[in-house]
Structures are given as structure tokens and as C-alpha cells.
Amino acid sequence: MTKPPLTVYLAAPRGFCAGVDRAIKIVELALEKWGAPVFVRHEIVHNKFVVDDLKNKGAVFVEELDECPDDRPVIFSAHGVPKSVPAEAASREMIYVDATCPLVSKVHIEAERHHENGLQIVMIGHDGHPETIGTMGQLPEGEVLLVETVEDVAGLAVRDEAQLAFVTQTTLSVDDTADIVAALQARFPAIRGPHKEDICYATTNRQEAVKAIATKAEAMLVVGAPNSSNSRRLVEVGAKAGCAYAQLVQRATEIDWRALEGIGSIGVTAGASAPEVLVDEVIAALAERYEVRVEEVETASESVHFKVPRVLRELA
Template sequence: MTKPPLTLYLAAPRGFCAGVDRAIKIVEMALEKWGAPVLVRHEIVHNKYVVDDLKAKGAIFVEELDECPDDRPVIFSAHGVPKAVPAAAARREMVYVDATCPLVSKVHIEAARHAENGLQMIMIGHAGHPETIGTMGQLPEGEVLLVETVEDVAKVAPRDPERLAFVTQTTLSVDDTADIVAALKARFPAIIGPHKEDICYATTNRQEAVKAMAPKTDAMLVVGAPNSSNSQRLLEVGRKAGCAYSQLVMRAENIDWRALNGISSIGITAGASAPEVLINEVIDAFRDRFDVTVEQVETAVENVEFKVPRVLREPA
């Protein structure tokens, strides 16, 4: 039977960013240096395939430090941790490696600098997300106020409206965040923002590629995890950019083929913690059902690389 034709638009950039790449490398190098098991506090990145692969190599994932023995190395996830976590590890004389993405660490340093200057912080982020918890945990309770929406800006109650600064989670929607920042500046004209915006290059680039790709497509798939903030934002950006139907899939087996019945074009992208092997798996699933022509939609070229911590580059 003849397969129906399908144009498959592939977003570039997509998938792994430098921070995710570094975090996974940190776990692998820790296993090489110290042997198994190595403990990892929280999912190193939000992707089940990656986590399962590292488990198979000898990593053990836990939610809290008190689940870790004192005598095994522990790694903190790419999303960052509150200050209290490394402090507790140091008190217990544990060997620990911080895999926090350097661009998240930049936000932590910013928040601390503003606090030293006597400013109260407002954070634009998602409540309960590990990155938000980690950033808010850099400062004492009450020193960071969280806003998630433009509506929240009207309700926030700072100590002194003249002594404020803001930071943002690195994986937000660029456009939605711009609206929240505008609302903050309108209500608090003296508020101080970051020198360079906190939303990271990878989040911005992946969203721009989706904006360029979405109007060409009947439907769009985002390869990523439901708990991945940047993957969820790609779905939203695609819908706003004119793609009528979007799905988030972790693997090819999760594709809802009935919803894609009759399409002649599809856009595919992936969140920053989704490996290329899963993207290829999804493309192969389309090749099984369609006569596929692949067109890449490239809006940026990334060549960012972050070094792993020195402790892993030194011999055991």
C-alpha cells in the first residue's frame, strides 16, 4: 500500500542544551571516578530515558539529602538547590558535586548580590519547580516573592516598593515573561532587572525555532517530559504561533496517531533535556507510516559548552 506523503519540519536548535549535557557528563564522570553507587538528589534532568540510562550505570536517584549515606558521593541536579542543601552536605563531610547549570547559578549570584544591596527580590517562575525552589532558597525566608502571572503582580506585597529587584526562572516563555516584566515595571518603576535577561539562550532559541516552524505545520510534536518546564513552554509557543494541534510525547510509543489522521505536515522539536535518540525514534515512527520528506527549520546555531567541575577533572 502506498504511504501518504508527509513533510516533516525539524526544528533547530532542539533537544539537549549545554547545561543538560554537562549535568549528565557529571554523573557519568562521577561514576567513573568513584564507582557505583553515586547518589543524585532529584532527577538530574527532567527526562525518564536519561534517568533510567544513568540508573543502569549505577546512579541512585533520591529526593532529599537525608536519604543519602555519608560515605558515597552525591550530585545536585541541573536545576539548582537551596543554599541549605550543600551546607548540610558539608556538615556531614560528604563528597558532593554541584551540577547546577551555570546559567541558573548566574541567577543565584544575581539574587544574592541584590540582597546584599538591601533589595527584596521578586522571582518570576513556576511554584514548586525545582529551579524556583533552588533560586528562592538562596536567600532567607520572605526575601524572595514569587509571581507566576501578570495577575500576580497586582497582588504581590513587597516590604518597600522602592527597593526591589527581579530575577526569572531560566526556562519560561519569552513572550509571557515580557508581559510580566512590563507589569512589574509599571507597578514598581524603581525595580531593578538583570543586566542580561535570565531566560537562557537554549530556551529562547528553541522557542524561536518553534515560532518559525509552527505556521507551516498541520500539527506539532514536542519530545519531552510532562515535568519539563521548557518542553511545556514549547507546546504553548507552538499553539500561539499558529499550530492548531500540539502533542507532548516522551517516546514514539506515546504518539496519538488518531489525532494526526489526515495531516500532510508535522513539526517536531524537543525540550532541552530530551536526547537526540528519542527524536530519531519519533522520526522513524513517522517513516513507518508516511512517505516522509524532512526539512530542517534552523533559526540559530549553538556552540555553547560548559566545563565540568574541577573535582571531576582531577585524578581519583
């Protein structure tokens, strides 16, 4: 029986960004330097496959610092942590390594600078996301106000309308954030924004690639975890850009084949914390059912690289 033809539009760039690469490398180098177990506060990146692989190598994942013994190293996830966390680790004389993505750290520094200048901060982000918790935790309570939607802006109670600045979570939808920024600027004309967009280059690039394939593909699969903000945004961006069906899958086993019946083209991409091996797995699963022709759609090339902390570079 002949397989039906299927064109796979493969988004480029896709998958791991420099911050995720660095965070995983930090855990691997820490295990090499100090041996197992090495504790990691929160998932190092939001991907079960990656986390399980590091568990097998000797990493122990916990949600809070009080679950860690004093005498073993602990690593803080790529999403960043409130200031109270490294302060507690230091008071317990723990060895700790901060794997916060440098682009998230940049937002932390921005927020602190605005605070030192007497400004109250509005953060555009998702309530409860570790990155939002980490950024808001850089400053005293009440100094950072969270908005998630354009509607939230209308109900914002600020200390002084003339003394405001905004920052954003790095993994948001570029388009949705632009709407919220516009609402903030309309209500608070004096509000100050970042010199450069807070949304990271990798988030932006992956969303642009999805937009480029959304108009060509009848369906789209985004490889990523349900708790990965940037992966979930890719599904939303694909649907908003005109793709009739977009699904988030962690592995090929989660593909809803019934939803793909009768299609002749499909877009495939991966969130910034999803490894390429899972993209290969999805394409292999498609190839079992279809006569696949892969066409890569490249909208940007990436060459960003972040160094690991000095304490681990000394090992190399």
C-alpha cells in the same frame, strides 16, 4: 498500499543544551571516579530516558539528602538547590558535586547581589519547580517573592516599592515572561532587572525555532517529559504561534495518531533535556505510516560548552 506524503519540519536547535550535557557528564564521570553507587539529589535533568540510563550505570536518584549515606558521593541536579543543601552535605562531611547549570547559578548570584544591596527580590517562576525552589532558597525566607502570572503582580505585597529587583526562572516562555515583566515595571517603576535576560539562550533558541515552524506545520510534536518546564513551554509556544495541534510526547509510543489523521505536514522538536535518539525514534515512527520528507528549519546555531567541576576534570 502507498503511504500518504508528510513533510516533517525539524526544529534546529532542539534537544540537549550545554547545561544538560554537562550535568549528565558529571554523573558519568563521578561513576567513573568513585564507582557505583553515586547518589543524585532529584532527577539530574527532567527526562525519564536519561534518568533510567544513568540508573543502569549505577546512579541512585533520591529526593532529599537524608536518603543518602554519608560515605557515598552525591550530585545536585542541574536545576540548582537551596543553600541549605550543600551546607548540610558539608556538615556531614559528604563528597558532593554541584551540577547546577551555570546559567542558573548566574541567577543565584544576581539574587544574592541584589539582597546585599538591600533589595527584595521578585522571582518570575513556577511554584514547586526545583529551579524556583533552589533560587528562592539562596536567600532568607521572605526575601524572594514568587509571581507566576500577570495577575499575581497585582496582589504582590512588598516591603518597599523603591527597593525591588526581579529575576526569572531560566526555562520560561519568553513572551509570557515579557508580559509579567511589563506588569512589574508598570506597578513598580523603580524595580531593577537583570543586566542580561535570565531566560537561557537554549530556551530562547528552541522557542524561536518552534515559532518558525508553527506557521508551516499543521501539527507539532514536542519530545520531552511532562515535568520538564522548557518542554511544556515549547508546546504552549507552538500553539500560540498558530499551530493547530501541539502534543508533548516522551516517546514515539505516546503519539496520538488519531489527532494526526489527514495532515500533510508536522513540526518536530525536543526540549533541552531530551536526547536526539528520542527525536530519531519519533521520525522513524512517522516514517512507518507516511512517506516522510524531512526539512530542517534552523534559526540559530549553538556552540556553548560548560566545563565540568575541577574535582572531575582531574580524573580526565
